[in-house]
Amino acid sequence: MRLLLGVLATALAVWVAVLLVPGIRLDSGTLTERVWTLVVVAAVIGVVNAVLQPIAKTVGCLLYVLTLGLFGLVVNGLLFWLSSWITGRLGLPFEVDGFWAAFWGALVVSVVGGIANLVLVRPLTRGDRDR
Template identity: 35%
Template sequence: MGFILKFLLTALITYLLATYLPGAHIDGFGDAMILVVVLAILNAVLKPILKIIGLPITILTLGLFLLVINAAIVMIASALLSGFEIDGFIAALIFSVALSVVTAVVDMVVN
């Protein structure tokens, strides 16, 4: 039950963020649920590879390069889904940071 609740809350947060943040556009709540699944798959498969490749830059920037990796994951998800669109890198960066912060808060509340 907790997994379904987290999934639905994350989809709702994603939908609201894409609706209200500038540069992010989503067609509906169904697309938000698909986006959550796609982001989860990309974070599980692609993000570790990007972290290993970008490790020297991450060390030099004291971890700030991880924000770039998160924005790249969001931009890849935007390219894969027709119902979700990001206007540029800055919009992807803002969206990924906001989604990470709000999702962390929801995870603390639900657990």
């Protein structure tokens, strides 16, 4: 249940990024197609982050320390851009035009996704910790 809610929170965050960031587009016709695309994009973002982010943090450890963690924003932007490329290869109508759109999109997705997780996921799964 927590995984599904997390994907839905990320899908909501990607939708907000599509609305706010120029250079991020979702070109689908019907509402059902848009929702399906957002859910798949959110799942791809989750898999890419789960697999590659620990590797990037390990390899770029010195850069994280030297920039006081700001290098993490660059890594998140690159991972968001990679997720866009993967979804494009899957034939989904989700596009990110360049690094800066990916950078700002990743920032929006991080902030909105974090808030959505606090509002949606945490209250509904609070009972899991009580057991």
